[in-house]
Amino acid sequence: MTTSRSLLALVTGATAGIGTVTARALAQQGYHVVLLARNADKAARTRHEIQQLAWPGRRVDVLLCDLSDLAQVRRAAEEFSQRYGHLDVLVNNAGLVLGDKRQESNGGHELTLATNHLGPFLLTSLLLEKLRQSPAARIVNVASMAYMFAKPDFETLEVAGKYSPMRAYANSKLYNIMFTQELARRLRQQGIRNVTTNSLHPGVVASSFGSGSTWLTRAFYKAAAPFMTSAEEGAQTSIYLATAPEVADISGGYFVKKRPEAVKSGFNTLENARRLWQCSEELTGTTFLAEAPGA
Template sequence: MSHHVWTAENVPDQRGRTVVVTGANTGIGFEAARILARRGAAVVLACRTPAKAAEAADRIRAAAPGSTVTTLRLDLASQASVREAAEEVRAEHGRIDLLINNAGMLGSRERTVTEDGFEATFATNHLGVFAFTGLVLDRLLPVPGSRVVTVSSLVHRSATLDLDDLQTRGKYRRDAVYGASKLANLMFTYELQRQLSASGAQTVALAAHPGMSRTEFTRDLSPANRFLFDPRIKLLTRWVLQDREVGALGMVRAAVAPDARGGEYYGPPGRAQFTGHPVRVESSATSRDPAAQRRLWRESERLTGVGYPLARLEA
């Protein structure tokens, strides 16, 4: 891998390509959508709140004049919403070149349950992503160069996923549950890549993480932690925090870099991976356990009722 710094300038021409970015109304999802729109991609902002999505679409159009930006209502915490959104995007688009699964939530301090009866963080960060990807995948499969990029986090490295208690009915700790969901994102990516590869599909699956970025995500943190993310103390924090423009580049590189391959993971360089322009990085040994990946996959199919259109090719 070459050692030049990978920036938004490295993004190839995206004209003629359709990109769906979840959670694109704010933070690194917004930045990624803006970068891709500027390069000519038709961008679909898949967001929970239509008003926020519309406002983000206007901002992207202003930054990328002439770009095609549309919005899609998608609440990953609701399997019904996931199904509606998938139907709508399939009705509108005969092909999808890139699906960027960026949306996620930190979770509430107390355990909460979705309308489907799932623990909310796992439901949003993993089961919603699993279901939505599976339901739109047939729009990516025939498209040369199509990719599914799922955004994980640094915190996956200290996380474990209890496959016997995916709904965290046992001891609930917000940070542990969030970490487990981000670990699930990587396990999902690697198993999806294995299945895509086995079925001879043109689509590949990759993952990325933003390092430590200043984003609206931090509004859920304690006041002391929020202070760390305040742009006004940037000089003190710049060694552990980076602007969201740079934080977004990991997912963009995974999505469009010509040399990126299925099963790769992109994030800031160095041992800590807090800050810097994205390079290929390694994920935890736990994330790479094939037996655990397959078990999570089967459980996800069972819980969501979504089967992937790949098993038939594989069998």
């Protein structure tokens, strides 16, 4: 287990796009960075590239895990806990949008929900104690303005029946935002002041994201290409929320281009956020930050 008090950051989905840019920027700012990734070869290449830019004496490590596989998330969290004494920044960046056919994770959950929401929810819960060991920890959840197209229903959280990959993606991004807000509320309720959390829209980033989805989704990305932002630009709000002093005490916000924005969704209510939390606990088999009776 590491004992030195260097700042430590864990970035998921760190082998491509804004995840790589975020991890690289943190390394360049002196963080000991842990890359959580599915693909060992990509992770090794990314680690090597970023290590060249890290501060002298600062490491870039790899933690292999498929976030859609909750058993792997538990194993990765246990490995992290054994190797490191604290965590200062957790960037839940990994995400996907699927093709026409509904797919399921190893645990039997709809794959978009598992990767984009359940995996990050479980990982955050399992690493909360490590975050609490930091004097000032931050949890950054990468959402998307696609949440505006969400039409969630607690009866079909797994997006069964008539399947739409973009609807599944939009729903998962709204869940990211609601999870962030509810997490912030519960942290405050329990008097935990040294851990904050915020979510963000990175912009429509020009990358391979969505390339395996439906023709309609691919057509959208192609038509939008001239207006897309680069991964470097898309990562700036993640980096800002992870490091900027001016947002150190802000928690529960949703940011676009480094500025807070209101969340425009009628589904985003306190009652629904509580219910989403409860459903997420049931689906992941974890409980954390339980509300006091009558709260």
